[in-house]
Amino acid sequence: MRPRRLRRTPALRRMVAETHVVPSSLVLPVFIREGLAEPHPISSMPGVVQHSRDSLKRAVAEAAELGLGGVMLFGIPEHKDATGSGALDPAGVLNLAITDVVAEVGDQLTVMSDLCLDEFTDHGHCGLLTPDGEVDNDQTLAAYAEMALAQAAAGVDMVGPSGMMDGQVAVVRKALDDAGHSHVSVLAYSAKYASAFFGPFREAVDSSLVGDRRTYQQDPANALEGVREVLLDVAEGADLVMVKPALPYLDVVRRVRDAVDVPVAAYNVSGEYAMLEAAAANGWIDREAAILETLTSIRRAGADVILTYWASEAARLLRA
Ligand code: PBG
Numbered sequence: 001m002r003p004r005r006l007r008r009t010p011a012l013r014r015m016v017a018e019t020h021v022v023p024s025s026l027v028l029p030v031f032i033r034e035g036l037a038e039p040h041p042i043s044s045m046p047g048v049v050q051h052s053r054d055s056l057k058r059a060v061a062e063a064a065e066l067g068l069g070g071v072m073l074f075g076i077p078e079h080k081d082a083t084g085s086g087a088l089d090p091a092g093v094l095n096l097a098i099t100d101v102v103a104e105v106g107d108q109l110t111v112m113s114d115l116c117l118d119e120f121t122d123h124g125h126c127g128l129l130t131p132d133g134e135v136d137n138d139q140t141l142a143a144y145a146e147m148a149l150a151q152a153a154a155g156v157d158m159v160g161p162s163g164m165m166d167g168q169v170a171v172v173r174k175a176l177d178d179a180g181h182s183h184v185s186v187l188a189y190s191a192k193y194a195s196a197f198f199g200p201f202r203e204a205v206d207s208s209l210v211g212d213r214r215t216y217q218q219d220p221a222n223a224l225e226g227v228r229e230v231l232l233d234v235a236e237g238a239d240l241v242m243v244k245p246a247l248p249y250l251d252v253v254r255r256v257r258d259a260v261d262v263p264v265a266a267y268n269v270s271g272e273y274a275m276l277e278a279a280a281a282n283g284w285i286d287r288e289a290a291i292l293e294t295l296t297s298i299r300r301a302g303a304d305v306i307l308t309y310w311a312s313e314a315a316r317l318l319r320a
Helices: 003-007 010-015 053-065 093-105 137-154 168-178 196-204 224-236 247-259 270-281 287-301 311-319
Strands: 026-033 049-051 070-076 110-115 158-161 185-192 240-244 264-268 305-308
Touching: 003 010, 026 053, 026 093, 026 311, 049 053, 053 093, 053 311, 070 093, 093 110, 093 137, 110 137, 137 158, 137 168, 158 168, 168 185, 168 224, 185 224, 185 247, 196 270, 224 240, 224 247, 240 247, 247 264, 247 287, 264 287, 270 287, 287 305, 287 311, 305 311
Parallel strands: 026 049, 026 070, 026 305, 070 110, 110 158, 158 185, 185 240, 240 264, 264 305
Antiparallel strands: none
């Protein structure tokens, strides 16, 4: 055998490629900040911005034109408070953005929204706090149920509960069904790790987290626990499950892909983006090749869907 024979020409390599990155499997996460007249750059994520209402419409129109699978919306309210009340307000920044995006591209893209309180709370935690500062699982679930209803009323296709509260998928599914929104699907952030790679996201959503998230997000040491979380979410009614971050957890992506028969997503997070961009800016790495290799490796590990800040750019590169 001479394996090199199948690597001899570009056409041969293309023909026998086992893995393909296609625009329709990519989801672009976008940030919208209340009260912005112009898009505002995020310094730790060069090329990514907090959108104004207008620039958001342009970004999602471009995403649709490029044939992406969807967009995931994150809102940054002008005023944060202890309970994250902006998340439940029908006129809150995220709910208005959902309506805008559905009007703009709802017939071409899957419109998804982050379902979590951390962008809306002044303490930066994903849930409500008890008087002694613990994240209160079951009180938070009630808030998530209301948040899901606000997002469904705004017209969202798919909600993404990302707070790692126990039972969140079941509560969101039931709230949606009871209110006549059984068509709204749930992308469960199932195996979400307490990761240093979320660092730049904190700047992206203007979050000043007090403490850390290790009592609710998973320990990076645990892969079996990731599978357990995924199985629970599938049993609770998740339509898709997600592993997050992606690159440091490709083994978890593979285990999850082998364990369930629902689509598996992986989130190529802010810190993964920032690392590669920083190396490329220094001339230490071939940026475009590294982006495509990154996305290919996440697909190869078993992800059907990838959330990535490079989604639109990757679609352009794939087209070229
Ligand atoms: C929670 C949420 C986070 C991210 C997506 N949803 C932050 C966190 O859990 O700490 C991180 C995404 C990224 O880093 O790109 N609302």
